[in-house]
Amino acid sequence: MKVFVRIVIFSIVLSLCYWGFSNYGIPQVIPEPPPVEEQISGSMTMDQYIALGGKIFNGKGTCTLCHNPVGGRAPLLDTGGKDGPPVGARAADRIKDPGYKGKAKTAEEYIHESEVDPSAFVVAGYGKPGTNDTVSPMPATNKGSIGLSEAEIGAVISYLQKSAGVQVTVKLPTGAAPVAAAPADAEPQSAKTPEEAINKHGCPTCHKIPGIEEGGDIGPDQKGLASRAGKRVKGLSAREYIMQSIVSPDAYTVKGFEPGTMPADLGETMTVKELEMIIKYLMEKTG
Numbered sequence: 001m002k003v004f005v006r007i008v009i010f011s012i013v014l015s016l017c018y019w020g021f022s023n024y025g026i027p028q029v030i031p032e033p034p035p036v037e038e039q040i041s042g043s044m045t046m047d048q049y050i051a052l053g054g055k056i057f058n059g060k061g062t063c064t065l066c067h068n069p070v071g072g073r074a075p076l077l078d079t080g081g082k083d084g085p086p087v088g089a090r091a092a093d094r095i096k097d098p099g100y101k102g103k104a105k106t107a108e109e110y111i112h113e114s115e116v117d118p119s120a121f122v123v124a125g126y127g128k129p130g131t132n133d134t135v136s137p138m139p140a141t142n143k144g145s146i147g148l149s150e151a152e153i154g155a156v157i158s159y160l161q162k163s164a165g166v167q168v169t170v171k172l173p174t175g176a177a178p179v180a181a182a183p184a185d186a187e188p189q190s191a192k193t194p195e196e197a198i199n200k201h202g203c204p205t206c207h208k209i210p211g212i213e214e215g216g217d218i219g220p221d222q223k224g225l226a227s228r229a230g231k232r233v234k235g236l237s238a239r240e241y242i243m244q245s246i247v248s249p250d251a252y253t254v255k256g257f258e259p260g261t262m263p264a265d266l267g268e269t270m271t272v273k274e275l276e277m278i279i280k281y282l283m284e285k286t287g
């Protein structure tokens with residue numbers, strides 16, 4: 001009898017936990033708006049191009065994952081901060097720095113170079129640990145999971161120049177046929193595959209993930225995650241721990257890593273379908 005009562009109490013507690021979890025832990029279903037067809041074309045005005053640059057900067061470019069006032073892991077770009085005025089304005093001084101060994105001759109070229117070849121010049125204090133500021137932790141934004149086109153990189157530069165209040169030197173892309181740009185908003189539509197969802201939400205920017213090319217090392221390598229996940233937090237199964245790591249990353253911080261680095265709003269920016277796909281992928285592929 002006693003055992004029976006305990007089981008009943010246990011299941012009530014369990015369902016209450018689940019109830020709480022489903023209210024606070026599971027992201028809301030985001031209605032999927034129709035895909036935004038941003039087109040970069042010759043008929044675009046400069047203002048539209050700059051606005052698109054701002055969207056890319058805050059969205060698919062994933063720039064604000066690192067360049068934000070919270071984490072302090074990268075210098076601020078579209079506003080001033082402890083590293084000086086906005087980058088549109090300080091770029092001109094970077095190329096005059098005695099330590100500058102890159103190829104840029106103008107401020108515009110410097111920002112371009114920073115995006116496609118981040119280690120050409122590493123801002124003091126921000127290099128990969130142990131490299132004495134010779135290697136940047138920033139991924140090239142024209143490759144891998146970010147993969148911006150030249151026209152998109154130009155848009156971001158125009159946005160950074162505009163937000164610094166300096167003259168916008170970037171030329172509007174020309175060409176008769178409109179260059180189809182990928183949707184510039186971060187979450188226009190649910191990804192179709194887990195790989196797509198993982199790339200869309202910028203996970204490889206910070207994590208190496210089995211089966212996904214080019215991962216960063218700002219966060220833990222996900223190899224072995226499925227095995228260690230169930231041992232991380234008492235009372236959380238591997239699946240629950242992985243879900244918690246994604247929707248409330250600050251609930252538990254892996255030893256040796258900075259708290260507050262992982263974006264805290266993934267639970268709001270992901271669709272439920274994407275979250276499910278990502279968890280399933282990590283459970284099955286990380287071993």
Ligand code: HEC
Pocket residue numbers: 057061062063064065066067073074075077083087090094110111114115118119121122123126127136137138139141156205206216218
């Ligand atoms: C994974 C983190 C990360 C992401 C994502 C990232 N950056 Fe960076 N970025 C850094 C770090 C760290 C530095 C400083 C080290 C260096 O100079 O490379 C930096 C430096 C820069 C600089 C030079 C700043 C200066 O003061 O001279 C520019 C420009 C820049 N990033 C642009 C971008 C843009 C644009 C994006 C998005 C398209 C982006 N970054 C995405 C981490 C990141």
Ligand code: HEC
Pocket residue numbers: 065066198201202203204205206207218219220225228229232242245246249250252253254257258259260261262263266278
């Ligand atoms: C800006 C960098 C950054 C991005 C982007 C990022 N993470 Fe993280 N992540 C971290 C850091 C740093 C940690 C370790 C500190 C902590 O536990 O919060 C971490 C921890 C984790 C852990 C726990 C790992 C373990 O060994 O316990 C999981 C799981 C995880 N991240 C999944 C993801 C997924 C999935 C995405 C994409 C949807 C993602 N992360 C995006 C930086 C990032």
